[in-house]
Amino acid sequence: MPRGGKRAGAGRPKGTGKYAEPTKAIRVPVSMVDKILEYAHSGGFQLPLYGGKVAAGCPAPTDDYIEGMMDLSEHLVHDPATTFFVRVTGYSMLNAGIHPDDILVVDRGLEARHGKIVIAAVDGELTVKRLYKKDNLVRLMPENDDFEPIDIAPQETLHIWGVVTNVIHAL
Amino acid sequence: MPRGGKRAGAGRPKGTGKYAEPTKAIRVPVSMVDKILEYAHSGGFQLPLYGGKVAAGCPAPTDDYIEGMMDLSEHLVHDPATTFFVRVTGYSMLNAGIHPDDILVVDRGLEARHGKIVIAAVDGELTVKRLYKKDNLVRLMPENDDFEPIDIAPQETLHIWGVVTNVIHAL
DNA sequence: TAAATAGAATAATGTACTTTTATCAATATG
DNA sequence: CATATTGATAAAAGTACATTATTCTATTTA
Numbered sequence: 001m002p003r004g005g006k007r008a009g010a011g012r013p014k015g016t017g018k019y020a021e022p023t024k025a026i027r028v029p030v031s032m033v034d035k036i037l038e039y040a041h042s043g044g045f046q047l048p049l050y051g052g053k054v055a056a057g058c059p060a061p062t063d064d065y066i067e068g069m070m071d072l073s074e075h076l077v078h079d080p081a082t083t084f085f086v087r088v089t090g091y092s093m094l095n096a097g098i099h100p101d102d103i104l105v106v107d108r109g110l111e112a113r114h115g116k117i118v119i120a121a122v123d124g125e126l127t128v129k130r131l132y133k134k135d136n137l138v139r140l141m142p143e144n145d146d147f148e149p150i151d152i153a154p155q156e157t158l159h160i161w162g163v164v165t166n167v168i169h170a171l
Numbered sequence: 172m173p174r175g176g177k178r179a180g181a182g183r184p185k186g187t188g189k190y191a192e193p194t195k196a197i198r199v200p201v202s203m204v205d206k207i208l209e210y211a212h213s214g215g216f217q218l219p220l221y222g223g224k225v226a227a228g229c230p231a232p233t234d235d236y237i238e239g240m241m242d243l244s245e246h247l248v249h250d251p252a253t254t255f256f257v258r259v260t261g262y263s264m265l266n267a268g269i270h271p272d273d274i275l276v277v278d279r280g281l282e283a284r285h286g287k288i289v290i291a292a293v294d295g296e297l298t299v300k301r302l303y304k305k306d307n308l309v310r311l312m313p314e315n316d317d318f319e320p321i322d323i324a325p326q327e328t329l330h331i332w333g334v335v336t337n338v339i340h341a342l
Numbered sequence: 343t344a345a346a347t348a349g350a351a352t353a354a355t356g357t358a359c360t361t362t363t364a365t366c367a368a369t370a371t372g
Numbered sequence: 373c374a375t376a377t378t379g380a381t382a383a384a385a386g387t388a389c390a391t392t393a394t395t396c397t398a399t400t401t402a
Contacts, residue, residue, distance in 0.1 A: 019200040022200070023200055024200075024204055026198075026204060026208065027196050028190075028194060028195065028207070029190040029193070029195075032211055033195055033197060033215075036197065036207060037224075038214075040200060040203055040207060042251050044207075047251060047255050047259060048255045048256065049255070049256040049257070050255060050297060051258055052258070052296055059292070060279070060288065060330070060332060061332055067258065070274075071244065072243045072244045072256075073243045074278075075274075076243060077216065080216065080218060084218050084220070084232055085219065086221045089223040096342075097270070099270050100288075108197050117342050125223055159230045161231060162232075162255065165341065165342060167338075167340045168243075168247070168337060168339050169337065169338040170336065171267075171288050171335055171336060171337065
């Protein structure tokens, strides 16, 4: 004999799936399936960003004081097509807070203007320096007194790879 | 009259799709469809990482000198469940290369040992300090001579949110 | 009368199938 | 004979459908 039947509230409720929201079938490369599922499940690598204020003696991170959610790649990489990373070697930019083994976020889509910190190819090496570009004078300025500026003669061409936007330093 | 016909090489060739490889249909939350498609299309936010050496006068980034491909989130976030970000306020850790408005990557899954830089909740504020923890003495040490260490009395409990693993500094 | 159970309803999920797209070679054309 | 056209073919892409999972309540049972 029939039980249940048509009535309000019957059936599986909405939002009881893995993602607590409607889903859609999309096609992705086989090699990335696992990574994408992880990405989807973790909410796109969005992690909480906290500001300065919390309740006195607040023992652990709570939603109450979240400034927002943030994805690092999204935050640091404006245009994936023009962005790349460079591992720092040397101490020439120490006073700019750039240490050996730091990772620099570099955008070659930005204009290399006077005063910007840039990545340049000089003598088979990548160097980080502050660009000096005034009165037809082009110089790569270190920010460490132990190093000398590199003058670029007018006939030489300076190969600038891009402008440094961020420094990532491990502790 | 029939043209074409059954023959070797007929049909759409493999690898002529968007991803140049076979795809699979998977289900993802509707709200993330766009982000995931972007993620899939950009190869998972993997961007080139360059080391120090390139050919002299190499005018632009080339594959020849890539050290590898890197995803920032993957590289900086070991465990999404225990990681969060904190925006820096104040100058108390300047000598450790931590400036105002920098973003710190913090892992609360790591043990807060002596000598580590930690995030602690003190008097309703989040502070970054180096943890001093020896001989039953607990102190939060600034790295800037203009600031004083914060002593934690034995009866007080210090609320440590996590250990700072990376500093992200915008230029 | 209270607890257990089976049936129905409906969302969620995964995959099979249909539609679209790209390429090749046989044929037609100039 | 060189070039353009056409239809067959097969991969790629998107979607519909069948399956699975979950919840609710009417009925049964103790």
